[in-house]
Amino acid sequence: MGRSPCCEKVGLKKGPWTPEEDQKLLAYIGEHGHGSWRALPAKAGLQRCGKSCRLRWTNYLRPDIKRGKFSLQEEQTIIQLHALLGNRWSAIATHLPKRTDNEIKNYWNTHLKKRLTKMGIDPVTHKPKSNALSSGSGHSKDSANLSHMAQWESARLEAEARLVRESKLVSNPIQQQLSSTVLAVQNISTTLAQPVVLSPCLDVLKAWQGFWSNSTSAGIFPVAGNDDLEFPTPTTLNFSENGFPDIQSTVELNENQTLEFAKSSVTACGVGIIKEVCTQMPALKERLDHTTALQEMSYSTESAWFSESYRAVNENIMPLSNIMDDFKGILGCNCDDQNSLMAGDKLENGDKNCSGDFEESNYKHYWNSVLNLVNASSSSGSPVF
DNA sequence: AACTTTGGCAACCGCAAGCTC
DNA sequence: TGAGCTTGCGGTTGCCAAAGT
Numbered sequence: 524m525g526r527s528p529c530c531e532k533v534g535l536k537k538g539p540w541t542p543e544e545d546q547k548l549l550a551y552i553g554e555h556g557h558g559s560w561r562a563l564p565a566k567a568g569l570q571r572c573g574k575s576c577r578l579r580w581t582n583y584l585r586p587d588i589k590r591g592k593f594s595l596q597e598e599q600t601i602i603q604l605h606a607l608l609g610n611r612w613s614a615i616a617t618h619l620p621k622r623t624d625n626e627i628k629n630y631w632n633t634h635l636k637k638r639l640t641k642m643g644i645d646p647v648t649h650k651p652k653s654n655a656l657s658s659g660s661g662h663s664k665d666s667a668n669l670s671h672m673a674q675w676e677s678a679r680l681e682a683e684a685r686l687v688r689e690s691k692l693v694s695n696p697i698q699q700q701l702s703s704t705v706l707a708v709q710n711i712s713t714t715l716a717q718p719v720v721l722s723p724c725l726d727v728l729k730a731w732q733g734f735w736s737n738s739t740s741a742g743i744f745p746v747a748g749n750d751d752l753e754f755p756t757p758t759t760l761n762f763s764e765n766g767f768p769d770i771q772s773t774v775e776l777n778e779n780q781t782l783e784f785a786k787s788s789v790t791a792c793g794v795g796i797i798k799e800v801c802t803q804m805p806a807l808k809e810r811l812d813h814t815t816a817l818q819e820m821s822y823s824t825e826s827a828w829f830s831e832s833y834r835a836v837n838e839n840i841m842p843l844s845n846i847m848d849d850f851k852g853i854l855g856c857n858c859d860d861q862n863s864l865m866a867g868d869k870l871e872n873g874d875k876n877c878s879g880d881f882e883e884s885n886y887k888h889y890w891n892s893v894l895n896l897v898n899a900s901s902s903s904g905s906p907v908f
Numbered sequence: 909a910a911c912t913t914t915g916g917c918a919a920c921c922g923c924a925a926g927c928t929c
Numbered sequence: 930t931g932a933g934c935t936t937g938c939g940g941t942t943g944c945c946a947a948a949g950t
Contacts, residue, residue: 538918538920539919540919575919578918579918582918583919625917625918625919626918629916629918630916630917632916633915633917
């Protein structure tokens, strides 16, 4: 690839920006917008490369940047998102309005990472160091499940961020609908800042819940008996008291049902996680095809992708039980005990919990302890912080 | 007061993905 | 289709000021 270096020309200035340079850059962007960054320096009369200008603008000069000390809320958000996303600073930054990824990255490296280390928590794994070292035989599966949790959440957050960006640029009915969906999902995401760990099953299963609920209310599936979430025979998709599905047998979808599922999935949890679901299920992806009936949803690459995916489910009459098994396998959780997880009940041996509960419980307790320490130290001036 | 170490942060570097032609 | 270009991202560096000796 003949990629030309950014600052190949001799004579281009590097290093700290002067107030005069800042003024030139601000004035030019204020009047013309940045346009092509590569062409900007010459037009603005700057002896800088375009990349340097872009960095200066995005990390310092942009008017919507909040500077100064990070609030406790922001710290909590960073720590929790980092546990889920790792060093994906741009994704984390989307949840911290007016903070740049560079600023968050610096703050993590200079403050938060050290704090966690002092607390005996591995800032990479977010586990107590002793646990991280002794993650032995019995927990390997749990660790894998936890990894899946992080991957799912990561994919979802990235999709959210992408959709938010896109929604600012594109305006069509589907995008607007997605934008509102993203906002709703972000509201859910903000609960990450609370000392409660959301079950990784939540969004996916909400999609299923929404799907079945909408399908029955829309008459796509006949409802025998009542309007609640119980499912009629011969299908045996049941919902527990907390409203989460327990698929026990095969359900076949026609194209209309598939479309309804797609729509309700978007409504329930956004496109990103559905896409990730299908990514995790090669059987779906392998059978992708095109269909005019579902192309009405194809306003964006992602919606097209996932509508096609679910058409593939339809065409091959893939048993939903198989899909749900895949969900469970990916998540490592059957969500039978959603309430106890959400309520923070202590898990004990013998409980009917999913395979990932041990790790999830530890995870939850970890967050609580982290946040308690953060809160305590901020109020008492503890040397820990 | 002079020197060294540490902390904080802006900026740079290189890679990769997406876009355009 | 693929080369070249643009942009975004994450890791790293280097400068400067504060703190420590």
